[in-house]
Amino acid sequence: MIDIGSNLASKAFREDLDTVLRHARRTNVTAIVATGTSESVSRAVLEIAREKSYGDGPRIFSTAGIHPHHAKDFSRSSADALRAMACNPEVRAIGECGLDFDRNFSPRDAQLRCFDAQLELAADLAMPVFLHERAAEDDFSAVLSRFRPRLTRAVVHCFTGTGETLARYLDLDLHIGITGWICDERRGTHLVELVRRIPSDRMMIETDAPYILPRSMPRAERPRTGRNEPRFLRWVLKAVAEARGEAEADLERATVATTNAFFDLPADA
Numbered sequence: 001m002i003d004i005g006s007n008l009a010s011k012a013f014r015e016d017l018d019t020v021l022r023h024a025r026r027t028n029v030t031a032i033v034a035t036g037t038s039e040s041v042s043r044a045v046l047e048i049a050r051e052k053s054y055g056d057g058p059r060i061f062s063t064a065g066i067h068p069h070h071a072k073d074f075s076r077s078s079a080d081a082l083r084a085m086a087c088n089p090e091v092r093a094i095g096e097c098g099l100d101f102d103r104n105f106s107p108r109d110a111q112l113r114c115f116d117a118q119l120e121l122a123a124d125l126a127m128p129v130f131l132h133e134r135a136a137e138d139d140f141s142a143v144l145s146r147f148r149p150r151l152t153r154a155v156v157h158c159f160t161g162t163g164e165t166l167a168r169y170l171d172l173d174l175h176i177g178i179t180g181w182i183c184d185e186r187r188g189t190h191l192v193e194l195v196r197r198i199p200s201d202r203m204m205i206e207t208d209a210p211y212i213l214p215r216s217m218p219r220a221e222r223p224r225t226g227r228n229e230p231r232f233l234r235w236v237l238k239a240v241a242e243a244r245g246e247a248e249a250d251l252e253r254a255t256v257a258t259t260n261a262f263f264d265l266p267a268d269a
């Protein structure tokens, strides 16, 4: 399996990242794309991809981008820094970028400017984009419609939206990332029906660790801290396979093939 979204530079992994990675490999996670969410975090995940890829863990890649929460800190110099980072072979996408009108940690106009600049960069470098959207589907779709012809590939990570939104995103030829949200019996049950509508060459899976621990895990297996890890990706795979009525092994093969193509991962990954 490949985890397309894991926040490996999070404080939550500072103490035991090597163990976390070893456990991931043992549960068949062969590669991880570590998410960059700010200039410094993008630098940190690139560092992790460089240093940790050759141990007994999964192969690690990274993204370089600025999350909408941090859009207010975006400047010309951060755009230049992202561009420089993106030239490293470990960096496989621009992002995480997008719009979050749910929490509005940055003003909306700052989010729109920051999003625009990163799509411009992705178009310029012909790199795929790793996207975040919360409560902003109208503006998000409008911005993407404008850029879509110039973008190679784009994935809406941690999709949690409605059927209508999903249809819009598939029409925009976006890929869809599914997390353990689908395992949440309180707020994710709508996804059980919706994942059947995603063509297999458009769907990828992710943990978004340390967040979104799959609630379908048996209580005894759930870490007391509630910390999610890449090794729990199999619970996402299981939930999606059940929802689609597919064998886990088939779904695993399909998502790995889709992910390899999306991020253009080297053949030895």
Ligand SMILES: [Zn+2]
Binding pocket: 096, 131, 132, 133, 157, 158
């Ligand atoms: Zn996100």
